[in-house]
Amino acid sequence: MKFQIFLLFLAFIEFSKTDFPYVDRECGQDLTNLWLDVVAVVDNSIGMRDEGLDSVAANLASVFSAGTRIGTSPTEPRTTRLGLVTYNSRAQQNADLNKFQSLDDLYEGVFGDLHRVSTSYDSLLSFGLQAAENLFNAENLYTSRSHFQKVIIVYASSYRGTGEQDPLPVANRLKTSGVRIITVAYDQGGDGTLLRQLSQVASSGFNFSSAENEGNIIGQVQGALLESNCFCPNDWIQYRQFYSDTNSYRYGVCFQPVTLTAVWKAAKMSCANRWNNSYLVNEFNLSKHNFILDIVNATVGFHQPFSYHIGGNKVGGVWKWDRPAGWDQPELKKWYDWEDGYPIAASTLNAMLNQQTGQGLEAKWENIDMLKTAANYVCETASCDTDNYCSSDGRLDE
Incomplete structure (x- = not known):
């Protein structure tokens, strides 16, 4: 029996030698080596409700809990920075891209800022996206991370806004500039309307819903982050x-x-x-x-x-x-x-x-x-x- 196992092992090694080099390379899938600049844009209007906001905090913190290095390091460039913006009738920058320097910092900041909704019924995503855009512009110019891929993760309980408050122009501007947008519909109605509305904001394939995720929102968002972290140099x-x-x-x-x-x-x-x-x-x-x-x-x-x-x-x-x-x-x-x-x-x-x-x-x-x-x-x-x-x-x- 041991000899048969040994022969199978040798056959596997030989197969690997002959077949592995002839397969085109896949994108890296190591969350511990994720290197991105991310801004979470979270709806904290009354419609989100306190328990919903707490669920968003737990989900967001879990996304980065698979060994991803948070913050910056002088010895390890493969780190991820996370900024936080909340929005309702206006937007507020809760954390810039340098505030969280560890996973513990992230947990403390995210749960501290996402535990109670605002007093506004308005949920204007356009303001949240603009705040994220401003944050990227302010903190990425002339830095050693200017070449890092940029991602926005939106958590929304509703979709509103027309005219100057329409989120699509700013979303399209961001995507055209190379920013990836992940949307998570916190769909308390469960009818899929919010998911369809947010699909226009999201980058292709990056639109997810709490009602239609088969219990895998965390994995879906992590997969979108890994995909965002797979890119080619300029002119390739x-x-x-x-x-x-x-x-x-x-x-x-x-x-x-x-x-x-x-x-x-x-x-x-x-x-x-x-x-x-x-x-x-x-x-x-x-x-x-x-x-x-x-x-x-x-x-x-x-x-x-x-x-x-x-x-x-x-x-x-x-x-x-x-x-x-x-x-x-x-x-x-x-x-x-x-x-x-x-x-x-x-x-x-x-x-x-x-x-x-x-x-x-x-x-x-x-x-x-x-x-x-x-x-x-x-x-x-x-x-x-x-x-x-x-x-x-x-x-x-x-």
Whole structure:
């Protein structure tokens, strides 16, 4: 029995060695390494009621209780700051982004400020969002955290406001600037109306309800925070399930198309210098191949018929994908996209490019001389997320 278990273990190790490198990277999922700037915007109008406000306090505190480092640290940049704004007929800043420097601070402040509703029946979310926007603007300029992703978590008991009090203009302005908005409908009526109304305020997929959450509001909000913490550096494009749908599932992979032509070997070195652990793009499957082709088609400086270097190269007689120095290079397998008649058996044709075929948007692999054929190229790297901290100078922490 022990011998059988040992054989299974060896088989698992061998499977891991051969299959793991051929899977595109997922976004980091480590809440202990969450690094964000967050403002909670909480409705404390009479309609929320004291017990509702207390429930919101408990929910908000629980979201950050999975080991997330609160505040700032001179030795650990992967921390999350939390500010707090309450709103009714007006908005009040209860805590700036630097007040809470520990989870205990957060608990004390959140439960201290969210224990009793105001004397106002009005619930004007627009004022709360504006206060959060002002807080971000005041405390993120010229700081070492200016590159951190920004998130607003809204807890609302009702949705009101038209004209100047309409929350949609400020919500859209925030989202356009890159701020993610999570909404939690504290739906005491339970008919789903509030959830539908707040869906216009929330970022896509970030609209949740106390009445329709299957008991998992905390997990849903944490998942939205992790997703918000997965992003690409400036001038890089994040790989997602569908190129045409910017809200589709995102991978922990980033691409950068380069429009100045180079031979394959120079393109490889150029990609390696663009980011820590970056390399010529790997095409593991048809979906990724097509996504990259869509990027190329949309990039000014690439011209039809498209021709661009990718990371395939022949090493010791075996076709492999480019990877950073010191990393294992995965062999081509499972899916191939060679043009008819390729690869050509020649000792000097040891690199790969995509060449557009015919009149449609289709490209096939061709093998070339890595020192003679000049073309555009596409680079690849890991996203910035809880597994990869990006410093303020735009580099992944090694």
